[in-house]
Amino acid sequence: MAKHKISVTVNGAAREAEVESRLLLVHLIREVFRLTGTHVGCDTSHCGVCTVLLDGQPVKSCTVLAVQADGCSVATVEGLEQGGKLHAVQEAFTEKHALQCGFCTPGMLMTTSALLERNKSPSEQQIREAISGNLCRCTGYLNIVKAVQYAAEKMHG
Amino acid sequence: MDKLRTDAKICGMGHSMKRKEDPRFIRGKGNYVDDIQLPGMLYMDIVRSPYAHARIKKIDTEAALKIPGVLAVIDGPTLEKYKLHWMPTISGDTQMVLPIDEVMYVAQEVCAVIATERYIAADGADAVEVDYEPLPVMMDPLKSIAPGAPVLRKDKKDKKDNIAFHWEAGDRAATDRALAASDVVAEQHVYLPRLHVASMETCGCVADFNSAEGKLTVYMTTQAPHAVRTVFALVAGHVGLSEERIRIVSPDIGGGFGGKVPVYPGYVIAVAATVVIGKPVKWIEDRMENLQADSFARDYHMKVSLGAQKDGTMTALRIKTIADHGYTNASANPMKYPAGLFSICTGSYTLKNAFCEVDAVYTHKPPGGVAYRCSFRVTEAVHAIERVTDVLAQKLGMDPAELRMKNFIQPGQFPYKSALGWEYDSGNYPAALKKAMAIVDYEKLRKEQKERRARGELMGIGVCSFTEIVGAGPSKDFDILGIKMFDSAEIRVHPTGKAIARFGTKSQGQGHETTYAQIVAEELGIPASDVQVEEGDTDTAPYGLGTYASRSTPTSGAAAALAARKIRAKAKTIAAHLLECSEADLDWVPGKFFIKGVPDKFKTIQETAFAAYTNLPQGMEPGMEATHYYDPPNLTFPFGSYICVVDIDRGTGEVKVRRFVAVDDCGNIINPMIVDGQIHGGLAQGIGPALYEEIGYDEEGNVFGGSFLDYYVPTALECPNWETDKTTTPSPHHPFGAKGVGESATVGAPPPLANAVVDALSHLGVTHIDIPITPEKVWQLLKKAGVAE
Numbered sequence: 001m002a003k004h005k006i007s008v009t010v011n012g013a014a015r016e017a018e019v020e021s022r023l024l025l026v027h028l029i030r031e032v033f034r035l036t037g038t039h040v041g042c043d044t045s046h047c048g049v050c051t052v053l054l055d056g057q058p059v060k061s062c063t064v065l066a067v068q069a070d071g072c073s074v075a076t077v078e079g080l081e082q083g084g085k086l087h088a089v090q091e092a093f094t095e096k097h098a099l100q101c102g103f104c105t106p107g108m109l110m111t112t113s114a115l116l117e118r119n120k121s122p123s124e125q126q127i128r129e130a131i132s133g134n135l136c137r138c139t140g141y142l143n144i145v146k147a148v149q150y151a152a153e154k155m156h157g
Numbered sequence: 158m159d160k161l162r163t164d165a166k167i168c169g170m171g172h173s174m175k176r177k178e179d180p181r182f183i184r185g186k187g188n189y190v191d192d193i194q195l196p197g198m199l200y201m202d203i204v205r206s207p208y209a210h211a212r213i214k215k216i217d218t219e220a221a222l223k224i225p226g227v228l229a230v231i232d233g234p235t236l237e238k239y240k241l242h243w244m245p246t247i248s249g250d251t252q253m254v255l256p257i258d259e260v261m262y263v264a265q266e267v268c269a270v271i272a273t274e275r276y277i278a279a280d281g282a283d284a285v286e287v288d289y290e291p292l293p294v295m296m297d298p299l300k301s302i303a304p305g306a307p308v309l310r311k312d313k314k315d316k317k318d319n320i321a322f323h324w325e326a327g328d329r330a331a332t333d334r335a336l337a338a339s340d341v342v343a344e345q346h347v348y349l350p351r352l353h354v355a356s357m358e359t360c361g362c363v364a365d366f367n368s369a370e371g372k373l374t375v376y377m378t379t380q381a382p383h384a385v386r387t388v389f390a391l392v393a394g395h396v397g398l399s400e401e402r403i404r405i406v407s408p409d410i411g412g413g414f415g416g417k418v419p420v421y422p423g424y425v426i427a428v429a430a431t432v433v434i435g436k437p438v439k440w441i442e443d444r445m446e447n448l449q450a451d452s453f454a455r456d457y458h459m460k461v462s463l464g465a466q467k468d469g470t471m472t473a474l475r476i477k478t479i480a481d482h483g484y485t486n487a488s489a490n491p492m493k494y495p496a497g498l499f500s501i502c503t504g505s506y507t508l509k510n511a512f513c514e515v516d517a518v519y520t521h522k523p524p525g526g527v528a529y530r531c532s533f534r535v536t537e538a539v540h541a542i543e544r545v546t547d548v549l550a551q552k553l554g555m556d557p558a559e560l561r562m563k564n565f566i567q568p569g570q571f572p573y574k575s576a577l578g579w580e581y582d583s584g585n586y587p588a589a590l591k592k593a594m595a596i597v598d599y600e601k602l603r604k605e606q607k608e609r610r611a612r613g614e615l616m617g618i619g620v621c622s623f624t625e626i627v628g629a630g631p632s633k634d635f636d637i638l639g640i641k642m643f644d645s646a647e648i649r650v651h652p653t654g655k656a657i658a659r660f661g662t663k664s665q666g667q668g669h670e671t672t673y674a675q676i677v678a679e680e681l682g683i684p685a686s687d688v689q690v691e692e693g694d695t696d697t698a699p700y701g702l703g704t705y706a707s708r709s710t711p712t713s714g715a716a717a718a719l720a721a722r723k724i725r726a727k728a729k730t731i732a733a734h735l736l737e738c739s740e741a742d743l744d745w746v747p748g749k750f751f752i753k754g755v756p757d758k759f760k761t762i763q764e765t766a767f768a769a770y771t772n773l774p775q776g777m778e779p780g781m782e783a784t785h786y787y788d789p790p791n792l793t794f795p796f797g798s799y800i801c802v803v804d805i806d807r808g809t810g811e812v813k814v815r816r817f818v819a820v821d822d823c824g825n826i827i828n829p830m831i832v833d834g835q836i837h838g839g840l841a842q843g844i845g846p847a848l849y850e851e852i853g854y855d856e857e858g859n860v861f862g863g864s865f866l867d868y869y870v871p872t873a874l875e876c877p878n879w880e881t882d883k884t885t886t887p888s889p890h891h892p893f894g895a896k897g898v899g900e901s902a903t904v905g906a907p908p909p910l911a912n913a914v915v916d917a918l919s920h921l922g923v924t925h926i927d928i929p930i931t932p933e934k935v936w937q938l939l940k941k942a943g944v945a946e
Contacts (some may be wrong), residue, residue: 022276031275036192037185039411041357042444046865049357077185090183094175097834101666102182103189103357103411128873135865137357137412138666140837141873 006070010035011079019066025059026050028066029076037077037106041135048134051107052076058114060133077106080113089113092151093144100138107134112148120156122148162679163747168686169679170893173830177670177690187409193363193376195437199228201427202278203440204267204285205450206260209296209521209858211289213258216268221284226277230285231430232268233257239396241429245388247419247637248495250321250486251312252524254422254429259292261309261484262523263858264449266422271430271438294858295319298458298481298518309484309519319519321486326500326577327512335473335510339464343549348927349537351456351481351522351852353448353862354529355870356665358411360451361441362424364431371397373432374404377424380417380663381703382407384637386695388420389428391638396432407693413665414530414842416452418489418705449863453852454529456481456522457537461545469555471564473510474576476502476541480517481525488526489705490533491635491642497533498792500577501626504542505586505796506564511576521858530842530903532627532706539623540928543908547620547915548924556603557620557912558594558800562587565622572889579626581794582896583886585822590622590798593820596882597800610920613944615805619913621798623905627897628711628793637702641788644712645699646720648677649782652770654763655687658720661701662713663693667835667899669709672827673717679893680721681728682748682762699784707795707897710827711888716787718892723783728765734774735760793888793896797821799905803913807946810936812848812914814877819905822884823898824891836902837879843906845871847928918942 001020008015010033017032029038029052038061041049045063052061053075080087089112092098099105108131115122115130122130127148128141136144163169181187218230233255236242246252255266270281295301295309301319310316336342362377379385382405390400410417427440442450457480464473480496482488490497496515503511528534550557565586566573573581602618609616632641645661658677662669674688692698701713725745732750733740736758743750751759769781802816819836826832849869853861862868887894907928914930915923921942926934939945 020276027275030191031194034194035185036189037187039189039358040191041359041411042865044444044864044866047357047444047870077183081184086183093183094179097176097830099179099182100668100834100838101357101410101412102178102187105182106185109183124878132872132874135357135870135872137355137414137842137870138838139834140839140841140879141876142837142879143834145873145878 004067006067008069009073011075021067023066024062025064025066025069026061029061029074035076035078039103039106041103046135048111049104049107051110051134053110053114058111077109080109087113088151088155089116092147092154096143096147096150098139098143098147104134104136108136108144116152116155121152167678167682167684167747169675169747170825170827172675172828174671174675174685174828176668177674178668189358189409189411190361190363190376190378191441193408195363195365198363198437198439199271199273199434200275200278201269201271201430201438201440202282203269203423203446204282204287205446206263206265206267208260208289208291209263209294210292211260212292213256213260214288214290217286220286221270221281224277224280224284226273227270227281228273229271229434230268231271231426236429239429241393241425244392244425246485246487248486248488248490249492249638252485252487254425262521263860264446264523266426269426271434294521294856296520296522296854296856296858298479298520301520302479302516302518309521321482321517321519322495323516324496325514328510329512332473332475332510332512336462336464336475339472340467341465341549341552343463343545343552345461345545345548345925347459347461347541347544349455349457349540351525352454352529352846352850353852353868354414354416354452354454354527355448355868356412356414356416359442359444359447360417360421360423362427363437363439364427365437366431366435368435372402372404373398373428374406375428376406376408378410378417379405379407380413380665380705382663382693382695383661383700384640384702385420387640388638405695407663410663410665415454415489415528415705419487419527421451445864448868449860450523452527453523453525454527455537456525459537459541461541463545463549465549469553469560469563471506471508474503474508474542476513478515480515481520481522482517483520483522483525485524486517486526487524489528491629491637493634494533497528498626499534499538501535501579501624502538502542503575503577504539505566505622505624507566508576513577522854528706530839530900532625532629532900535625536904539904540908543621543623544911544925547912551919551924558590558599561590561620561622580791581624582791582888582890584624584794584796585884585886586622586796588884589796589820589822592882592884593798593800593818596880597816597818599800602802615807615917617803617913617917619801619909619916621905621909621912623797625795625901625904626792627707627795627900628789629706629708630792631790632788640702642702643786643788644701644716645784645786646713646716647699647784648720648724650724650766652767654683654766656683657689657691658717659691659698660713661699662704662709664704667704667709668831672831673714675827676714676717677721679747680718681725707899710895711789711793711891711897712787714895715789715892716785719787720783720785723785724781727781728762730774730777731765731768732760735764735768790890793824793891795823795896795898795901797901797905799909801909801913803917805917805935807939807944810932810939812930812935814844816880817877818880819902820882820884821898821901822886823901824887824896825885825894827895832898833881835899836881839900839902840879840906841871841876842903844876844910847907847910847930849929851929
């Protein structure tokens, strides 16, 4: 199978890899770069546990080919904490008990951190819509909504 | 217990301590099974049957084995050489690991490809050619149970029918008589469809056999690692796997909900592969395999009859059930209770006469019967009684809340012996319902409903007052494959006063690392932040039956308290030694012993711990540790009253949940934040089955709901802002008065939603709707009544 050399900036660091055409971005991240915070939960782009930011936009990395990320920047949950300081959404998720088993959490954090970049103070409905592509089987979502509101407050007052 | 005994530093019971497991999860540093990478690790992918019933004529592996990187294909005959092609189920039935001649359900494992890489294993699975001869398919349990039906389990010698088991409880004759003598009998067929737990993480394992040491380590998604170790030793003892050389590690688990209790064929094949090949083998289900092959629950067809006097006093309950177990009885139930704790079906009501029976039937569905976030068939029982109570209310023209109030077991009647043999430990049902009615403002809602109905709008109010039965269980009655259902805790206090505590259970998101530490903190006064909790590694943790059926707090939680009390007793002797007084002169507040009446003469728990290693009373055994195996004297009976309000769209039939009020009582609470979280999650897993989720099949055995394209797990848009509250009725027999809580809301949430929808449509002659109450079902009813827009 044909291999392609790709360059990707992952959480700010330049990375290179030689990949098969069919390699999914999520497997590039998890198995080639060994960043296992990004999870796999379905085969159909429904669950969102694989959500990462591709050039700042949340994408489901199980539905993006690694070669499509060539020349792009990828942000994963491992890059949210900067200089030993947690991102506001990370703090908020703990503060509001917005996670239980933790499996959907990385995807939720990426989706909601991107939401707060584009909307400083989202309404409850906007938050629910933003995370409607991320399934959570544990929390019933209410505490996730509260966490995003809390993070918005912390980030933007 | 609403008063805190410890300060925020110690953080014992009642504190909403932030979770100790969160720091790794929010950084993406959890360690789930698919994150485990071992040197030389191989990957396994499974070839599955496209037929519900077929004869395997040939498995052609030639093309697969030609693919570079494909190392082996393991099929039934391969396993047969080692006598590993069959395995027992937890319920003592049998199940193929891999078939020799026939497949019995769609998605059944047919063979497995082992390869050097994940994608190559998938290529290999794709390249295996299996030649099938399709055979007749039996998908309807009502036909399967009928006399003369073809026998499905031909592997069972002398089996003449398709009945997996018959089970009953109560007095059939007395119940029949009481029903015949009742003024009114509400009768209702209630079907709870097959569901899937759909935890966000699927099942999988990394099996690693070290041939030099003869030791097998299996990292696997299991809620019951110790039981799995014993089962592996019993099943594979003949190939040299001895229990001391089996280590099961349950790493971080991405949700379990009962689906990770059974041992599925994939685990066994991976173990066989690593033993034969001598390299670690990873097997991870994809979502479609997960939704099509394992972790199924419910599938109960119930005929419910509830008798009453004219004034609404309930007289008798009878439930006849046909349970579709699929190909085998793979339920994860205690042995004596093949239909689980279904006999809790008399619910929260004084019912002198009751009888229930379950006929479990084989069909060509995949194995079902997982206790999906419910303590062994309690969801089915609660749905039956709570639904038929509303049918009765409608028949009598009574308000459903009033009918419940009239029939509740009263607080003074506890401990209450139910007609079906349970001794309810404690409860205050009227208080919970009154509280829920006050929060939701029930009277006002009924007025609003009347006004809206006059305007042609469809609004419904649904009530449910459930009683749960959790914490299995007392060893005299509860065992799985003979192993008694106690659970354990082991606490070691280090010289500097910090501690490690290990348990036989295994958290899958419930927050044990936090709550168990809080129990130790409450009992010993060692700050919860200084207590490291570990579970899931059978080489280090004490034996236990695991986490499911809301049993962790009732069993291991109790064990933690009692182990801590043993340590406190030793600490007291040491404190008396250090203070040069008699033990009788000492008083205790969490964290320190002091001389009675002289509060400034004290020794802290940390000082006694240091002395346990440095300055002991003469003759005392050094160290400070204790283990406790807790055999509960009874189960615990949490309860609650839920009320919800729904609005129905006359154009689409869509049910919108406007409000959902949940008043729960789980006795004394360890961590209110975590309990609230458990309730929220449970409610979402109630709304899912009530309105959206179903695993259905066509006549050929093909599945509907086999991917997230058509298995509708609720998103944030379907879930309302849950309104939770509580009452507190401690368990009289639990060491700190707690009851289990993890499953209450999953059990309690579907009935009020169903009741609310029926309530909204009751004036149109609707008396019952089976869940899931999809827009299509509702729209058809609206159309029939001539009110669809």
